[in-house]
Amino acid sequence: MANPKGSSFPFSDIPEDIQLCILSLLSPPDFANFASTSKRFVSLCRNDAKLWFTMYHRRWGSKTHITQWGGGNISYMLLYKTLTRWENLIGLWRHSGRADLLAQWPRVITFEWGPSFVSGSCLNGTYHVTKSPFLWMGISSDGLIVNFLDLEGQTETPTGGLDCWLDSICSDHNLVPVTLNFMGDNHFMVEENSNFWNCCKRNSSSKNMIEANEETIVVGAYSGKPRGLPDYLVLEM
Incomplete structure (x- = not known):
């Protein structure tokens, strides 16, 4: 039987697209807490075009057209918080x-x-x-x-x-x-x-x-x- 410890690896070694997929499952307070654990993840959690877009797309991508809200000129963070309400x-x-x-x-x-x-x-x-x-x-x-x-x-x-x-x-x-x-x-x-x-x-x-x-x-x-x-x-x- 394989040793689970031998197959483990840090989150930072996971490809970025998979990191974003995982983080998009969290609520904003949760990934904010995650960002506070390491400076290297702060920029990722603040990335509007990557993380906030991924969060929006997972939640409402099949219901609305993301590029049409605000003529495509507003931040995904603003859009996410507004649609959440x-x-x-x-x-x-x-x-x-x-x-x-x-x-x-x-x-x-x-x-x-x-x-x-x-x-x-x-x-x-x-x-x-x-x-x-x-x-x-x-x-x-x-x-x-x-x-x-x-x-x-x-x-x-x-x-x-x-x-x-x-x-x-x-x-x-x-x-x-x-x-x-x-x-x-x-x-x-x-x-x-x-x-x-x-x-x-x-x-x-x-x-x-x-x-x-x-x-x-x-x-x-x-x-x-x-x-x-x-x-x-x-x-x-």
Whole structure:
């Protein structure tokens, strides 16, 4: 029987592609702890094009197109951390909250992966189930998180780069820029982001806008009073 000690070798002797494959199985805190054990692994664990790309591809490579997020101009670390937070949205959600708003908005919403965005759609309550756009979530080429509440539910699915899509909707008053605030795994709300277009003009980076809170999502949106909606609309899921 072979001696297991005779066949062992240090991690540093393993080919880099296999090292990346192994590290991609770890969580960011775990491989950060691993990097602290040896200076030679610090650069590898900080390598955006290698490690963070490998981690993203393993987790979402079959669900989205990595090169389309942010027009391919954002870091994979930013993309990984953003999608980690958004992943909990995927699936069905039930609308709850004020009774007067429940009558105006569908009770069930589904979130799905798109090539370079996450889309939320309202499901009608009939036997012939149909979907209409409700919320669009993406990242601009400047790394800015962009979320739009679709008041009419008629906006076409984004094609091409998100920046091109943003240019085409600037004059669409039925799309309201919103921010999402996480408040647990089973609840979220949305509110209007009145500073969104100013942030776009300043080319702000979302790297400083992503907060560490990974618990809940809050969605609220200022309606601009279309179709008789209240001045300030808060939707709870």
